[in-house]
Amino acid sequence: MFHRTIALAFRSSTILTIATIAFRCSPPASAITVISTGDSITGQYREFMPSALASFGNNYVYPNPVFGAGGSDTARGGMASWNYTGLNPFPNDVARDYSQNVVNAQPDVILFLLSINDVTSSTDAQYHFEYGYKPVMDACFAKFQNTGARLVISGILPVHYYFESLNDQIQNMYNAWLKTEADLYGAVYLDAWSSMRQTPNYSDLLLNWDGVHLSYPYGSQWFARQMAQAAAMSVQNDMTLPYDTISTHDIDVGGAVNVLGAVTVRSIAANALRIGATGTQAVPEPSSAWLLAAASAGAMFSFIFAAKSRF
Numbered sequence: 001m002f003h004r005t006i007a008l009a010f011r012s013s014t015i016l017t018i019a020t021i022a023f024r025c026s027p028p029a030s031a032i033t034v035i036s037t038g039d040s041i042t043g044q045y046r047e048f049m050p051s052a053l054a055s056f057g058n059n060y061v062y063p064n065p066v067f068g069a070g071g072s073d074t075a076r077g078g079m080a081s082w083n084y085t086g087l088n089p090f091p092n093d094v095a096r097d098y099s100q101n102v103v104n105a106q107p108d109v110i111l112f113l114l115s116i117n118d119v120t121s122s123t124d125a126q127y128h129f130e131y132g133y134k135p136v137m138d139a140c141f142a143k144f145q146n147t148g149a150r151l152v153i154s155g156i157l158p159v160h161y162y163f164e165s166l167n168d169q170i171q172n173m174y175n176a177w178l179k180t181e182a183d184l185y186g187a188v189y190l191d192a193w194s195s196m197r198q199t200p201n202y203s204d205l206l207l208n209w210d211g212v213h214l215s216y217p218y219g220s221q222w223f224a225r226q227m228a229q230a231a232a233m234s235v236q237n238d239m240t241l242p243y244d245t246i247s248t249h250d251i252d253v254g255g256a257v258n259v260l261g262a263v264t265v266r267s268i269a270a271n272a273l274r275i276g277a278t279g280t281q282a283v284p285e286p287s288s289a290w291l292l293a294a295a296s297a298g299a300m301f302s303f304i305f306a307a308k309s310r311f
Helices: 040-054 098-105 116-120 125-146 161-184 192-197 218-236 286-309
Strands: 002-006 019-023 032-038 109-113 150-154 188-190 251-254 257-260
Touching: 032 040, 032 098, 032 218, 040 109, 040 218, 098 125, 109 218, 116 125, 116 161, 125 150, 125 161, 150 161, 150 218, 161 188, 161 192, 188 218, 192 218
Parallel strands: 032 109, 109 150, 150 188
Antiparallel strands: 002 019, 251 257
């Protein structure tokens, strides 16, 4: 294995940092196995990954199982760093090291997104970040690097703009560190936080009602395409692949089919993103989704109470 520094182009809303990318001496000649791992947001977007990857070649294999109520062997709802690595099992469950499951699968590309539950689940954010989260995740990335697979580390997605202080913590504390880890371990870093924030009206278009999860289908499709772009860049060592973005003009909702249109060459064709009017939703994550939902309800009641007090 050798290393090469590649300047990543800033195209549309996909933002990838300049990183030192570790790759094998020659790209895989045949099938390229891609695995997504993380929490329930992983479960949301990977439904659309096969078609998203197909726009960059027909040799990508995406063997991830359907994400259901019980999660899967590489992702699960409510996952924080200590659950993900098996240090602290879920209630009434045995400890599982999901990162080791990824290693055992021997993929060519690992797509990693985790940590929103770490951001929202601790009363002492700084202490947990320094002494709980960072050591655990650093060991996890080292484990991934030792497999020889190409690693894509996504930044944590923003939450609803109503919780701007939490967004600041996500980007300036957690994502800033994840970016340095990507540089350290020769991974591609996907600045998904900035990509989403640059999308007009992102909170209503790309996020679910809880302000945390991706909307269905638009947010899930959007993020699958972001991840597919990063995966293709890591494999092809080409940081200038054109890529489409999502805007309100790209969305046409009519009849029984929702269609998300493509806008640039080599992007995903519109017919590849045709879906039915109904679809599955991600497993709720109590430590994040319900926290923000409760905060929204509290803010609403406070507003009503204040309004009544004035009359």
